[in-house]
Amino acid sequence: MDMIDVIRTKRDGESLTEDQINYFINGYAAGAIPDEQASALLMAIVWRGMAEDELTAWTTAMISSGARLDLASIDRPTVDKHSTGGVGDKVSLVLAPIVAASGAADPMLSGRGLGHTGGTLDKLEAIPGFRADLDLDEAVRVVREVGCVICSAGPDLAPADRRLYALRDVTGTVESIPLIASSIMSKKIAEGTGALVLDVKVGSGAFLPAIDDARELAETMVSIGAAHGLRTSALLTAMDAPLGRTAGNGLEVSESFAALNGAGPGDLMEVTLELAREMLYLCGLDADPWDAIAGGGALDRFNAMVSAQGGDPHAPVPEAPEREQVQAPASGFISRMDARAVGIAAWRLGAGRAKKEDAVSPGAGVVCLKKPGDEVAVGEPIFELHADDPARFEPAGTALAGAVSIDPEPPDPCPLILERIRP
Amino acid sequence: MDMIDVIRTKRDGESLTEDQINYFINGYAAGAIPDEQASALLMAIVWRGMAEDELTAWTTAMISSGARLDLASIDRPTVDKHSTGGVGDKVSLVLAPIVAASGAADPMLSGRGLGHTGGTLDKLEAIPGFRADLDLDEAVRVVREVGCVICSAGPDLAPADRRLYALRDVTGTVESIPLIASSIMSKKIAEGTGALVLDVKVGSGAFLPAIDDARELAETMVSIGAAHGLRTSALLTAMDAPLGRTAGNGLEVSESFAALNGAGPGDLMEVTLELAREMLYLCGLDADPWDAIAGGGALDRFNAMVSAQGGDPHAPVPEAPEREQVQAPASGFISRMDARAVGIAAWRLGAGRAKKEDAVSPGAGVVCLKKPGDEVAVGEPIFELHADDPARFEPAGTALAGAVSIDPEPPDPCPLILERIRP
Numbered sequence: 001m002d003m004i005d006v007i008r009t010k011r012d013g014e015s016l017t018e019d020q021i022n023y024f025i026n027g028y029a030a031g032a033i034p035d036e037q038a039s040a041l042l043m044a045i046v047w048r049g050m051a052e053d054e055l056t057a058w059t060t061a062m063i064s065s066g067a068r069l070d071l072a073s074i075d076r077p078t079v080d081k082h083s084t085g086g087v088g089d090k091v092s093l094v095l096a097p098i099v100a101a102s103g104a105a106d107p108m109l110s111g112r113g114l115g116h117t118g119g120t121l122d123k124l125e126a127i128p129g130f131r132a133d134l135d136l137d138e139a140v141r142v143v144r145e146v147g148c149v150i151c152s153a154g155p156d157l158a159p160a161d162r163r164l165y166a167l168r169d170v171t172g173t174v175e176s177i178p179l180i181a182s183s184i185m186s187k188k189i190a191e192g193t194g195a196l197v198l199d200v201k202v203g204s205g206a207f208l209p210a211i212d213d214a215r216e217l218a219e220t221m222v223s224i225g226a227a228h229g230l231r232t233s234a235l236l237t238a239m240d241a242p243l244g245r246t247a248g249n250g251l252e253v254s255e256s257f258a259a260l261n262g263a264g265p266g267d268l269m270e271v272t273l274e275l276a277r278e279m280l281y282l283c284g285l286d287a288d289p290w291d292a293i294a295g296g297g298a299l300d301r302f303n304a305m306v307s308a309q310g311g312d313p314h315a316p317v318p319e320a321p322e323r324e325q326v327q328a329p330a331s332g333f334i335s336r337m338d339a340r341a342v343g344i345a346a347w348r349l350g351a352g353r354a355k356k357e358d359a360v361s362p363g364a365g366v367v368c369l370k371k372p373g374d375e376v377a378v379g380e381p382i383f384e385l386h387a388d389d390p391a392r393f394e395p396a397g398t399a400l401a402g403a404v405s406i407d408p409e410p411p412d413p414c415p416l417i418l419e420r421i422r423p
Numbered sequence: 424m425d426m427i428d429v430i431r432t433k434r435d436g437e438s439l440t441e442d443q444i445n446y447f448i449n450g451y452a453a454g455a456i457p458d459e460q461a462s463a464l465l466m467a468i469v470w471r472g473m474a475e476d477e478l479t480a481w482t483t484a485m486i487s488s489g490a491r492l493d494l495a496s497i498d499r500p501t502v503d504k505h506s507t508g509g510v511g512d513k514v515s516l517v518l519a520p521i522v523a524a525s526g527a528a529d530p531m532l533s534g535r536g537l538g539h540t541g542g543t544l545d546k547l548e549a550i551p552g553f554r555a556d557l558d559l560d561e562a563v564r565v566v567r568e569v570g571c572v573i574c575s576a577g578p579d580l581a582p583a584d585r586r587l588y589a590l591r592d593v594t595g596t597v598e599s600i601p602l603i604a605s606s607i608m609s610k611k612i613a614e615g616t617g618a619l620v621l622d623v624k625v626g627s628g629a630f631l632p633a634i635d636d637a638r639e640l641a642e643t644m645v646s647i648g649a650a651h652g653l654r655t656s657a658l659l660t661a662m663d664a665p666l667g668r669t670a671g672n673g674l675e676v677s678e679s680f681a682a683l684n685g686a687g688p689g690d691l692m693e694v695t696l697e698l699a700r701e702m703l704y705l706c707g708l709d710a711d712p713w714d715a716i717a718g719g720g721a722l723d724r725f726n727a728m729v730s731a732q733g734g735d736p737h738a739p740v741p742e743a744p745e746r747e748q749v750q751a752p753a754s755g756f757i758s759r760m761d762a763r764a765v766g767i768a769a770w771r772l773g774a775g776r777a778k779k780e781d782a783v784s785p786g787a788g789v790v791c792l793k794k795p796g797d798e799v800a801v802g803e804p805i806f807e808l809h810a811d812d813p814a815r816f817e818p819a820g821t822a823l824a825g826a827v828s829i830d831p832e833p834p835d836p837c838p839l840i841l842e843r844i845r846p
Contacts, residue, residue: 039462040462040463172431
């Protein structure tokens with residue numbers, strides 16, 4: 001087989017055969033196919049898309065390039081959630097313990113943040129001692145003993161995806177629904193979970209802001225799941241404003257503790273509980289996820305998970321020493337709070353990284369003192385910025401300029417759960 | 424500037440700015456932009472195309488990446504011809520001397536063959552002693568003294584195009600009309616010629632077989648020429664059957680000598696003289712190119728050029744020792760002779776190369792004993808194959824299976840000169 005023919009096939013709008021896909025994925029993972037041929041193929045896929053059969057074969061090849069988690073020793077139904085990423089999205093920290101306390105188990109292999117959306121592992125690593133880098137055996141042991149784990153996917157799962165993602169990142173080929181869908185699903189299928197719920201974000205703070213794109217991505221992932229025998233469904237959820245009141249690693253851990261103690265903000269709880277219901281439904285479990293909060297089971301599972309991963313759930317969460325407030329420029333009702341702007345502000349304050357190698361600050365971030373629907377008076381603080389270094393405030397403040405609209409009338413409430421997609 | 428933004432601009436269907444184009448071409452020529460980003464951009468260009476302004480800037484940047492021939496010392500109008508490549512296309516060997524004998528000068532920088540179409544330099548190098556690799560000063564001196572030169576473009580002209588072409592060759596991004604047009608035109612403009620006639624081939628043996636594609640390529644090149652102040656026109660000429668009766672290096676040199684002596688085959692002479700007329704027209708010269716043949720001036724200029732480039736025009740042209748004939752499978756009139764099949768047969772006999780580093784045989788090739796329109800009896804020879812090694816005959820014969828159609832009635836004559844495109 002010849003790589004130039006593979007590129008030409010896709011360039012000319014034809015479907016790649018299973019043999020061509022295996023040849024490419026295996027050859028690229030092994031370093032036998034050079035980056036310049038791979039990136040030409042990726043751009044041709046951005047252009048031409050992939051048919052369902054191709055996507056199934058492509059995902060299978062990526063899974064086969066690495067190891068799979070063996071969850072045979074888990075005696076409960078397994079189910080996981082994956083989010084396409086949002087600002088203030090600490091859902092995983094509350095959700096995995098709820099699921100564990102409700103009779104299922106969640107083997108959540110997750111990632112670090114890059115860009116304006118935070119990473120779940122960065123958040124957990126704000127807890128003193130917490131280790132996100134477990135090997136696959138350790139991860140399985142924590143799931144078995146605690147009922148949930150949240151750790152890094154490591155280098156063994158779908159290594160072809162890891163190489164391809166790094167290449168897509170520098171060649172303008174990230175924005176392709178089939179490539180995004182197969183990248184996510186290959187890792188989740190390799191993770192070995194028995195069921196999967198996708199939280200596909202829609203709106204200004206989402207990776208794909210338009211609902212049509214989000215729906216297409218959700219349907220594509222649900223269909224890849226079905227083709228691989230994985231019970232998969234998806235919720236489209238709103239990501240116009242930050243979820244909850246905080247964006248930043250330690251700040252979000254503290255808000256998650258509040259949520260596990262039954263004192264979480266309404267939007268965070270609504271999304272978390274709806275995802276939990278869908279996960280338990282896929283497992284065939286007839287449990288009300290709220291009971292895990294009200295009865296303390298979820299908090300207990302979270303603490304057990306943190307301990308099992310080397311962290312101290314009772315240690316104080318680090319806080320940044322420097323604070324600055326951003327005031328309301330007018331009086332009225334907040335009708336819009338741009339999630340992306342808040343995410344970029346948190347990132348510039350030190351919560352996120354510009355390059356993969358950068359360290360993140362555990363304490364930096366944004367607290368939303370007000371949220372859409374709230375009434376404010378001119379000069380009243382809307383945001384509180386936290387940083388290790390006061391020099392961070394100016395660029396963060398620039399990101400927030402124009403991020404909030406204030407109207408004389410209260411806005412209509414916006415739904416958070418937009419659509420549910422099942423196979 | 425960021426290369427990922429440049430890629431995204433084109434990927435999303437927008438025009439590249441002049442700054443973006445200069446950033447890419449200069450960065451890639453200097454090795455500062457890696458191949459994987461360049462190939463992603465090239466595939467996006469195959470997808471989205473380039474607008475006229477972009478193409479002008481792209482071509483300018485490629486020319487500026489290297490040297491330009493300085494033809495100020497030539498006291499005659501300069502004019503060149505470029506062909507998109509055909510089988511048996513020895514037009515350059517006859518045409519450049521005609522132009523030189525008709526009052527103009529032709530600084531023809533040419534290339535070697537790759538694939539089923541032969542290269543002009545490979546043909547001339549069949550002449551004992553002939554040197555195609557002149558430096559730019561030598562090339563100018565030969566034009567000045569002889570009136571024409573046919574030599575390699577060398578590494579100094581449009582080096583960005585050289586790097587880009589090598590990349591396109593391995594990434595499935597050759598087949599883009601703007602990229603083909605700018606590649607050709609950047610070299611021809613850097614060559615410094617005052618006028619240019621393009622011979623764009625159409626038909627089964629052409630690089631772009633369909634007339635619509637050929638016309639688009641011709642119009643694109645004529646428009647690039649106009650934007651750069653180069654008087655440019657194009658002829659679309661038929662390349663369904665081989666031009667003349669030979670395909671192969673030494674065989675074509677011998678046929679060119681016959682043509683320069685007034686005994687060339689009709690199709691070769693028709694195309695050559697029409698191109699010559701267009702070239703002289705662009706120079707404002709009112710000369711009949713046939714006079715250069717009839718009066719012996721063209722042969723004299725050819726011999727002078729060969730001598731100036733180290734060759735012996737009177738030395739016997741090498742012949743391959745092994746011969747085999749291919750017989751007519753039926754009686755009747757030849758209605759079709761597939762140029763591409765004849766080209767591939769000549770290539771397999773040793774006339775062409777599979778890799779850039781390969782050597783070619785000076786003697787190998789195909790002689791067409793019959794041409795379309797000729798009457799044949801079953802068993803009568805149609806082709807004579809020449810090779811250094813008889814093991815070459817079988818693969819060459821395979822290429823020729825089905826290459827000829829024989830009908831009971833004589834075919835309608837097909838025009839050779841299909842269209843003329845001027846700015």
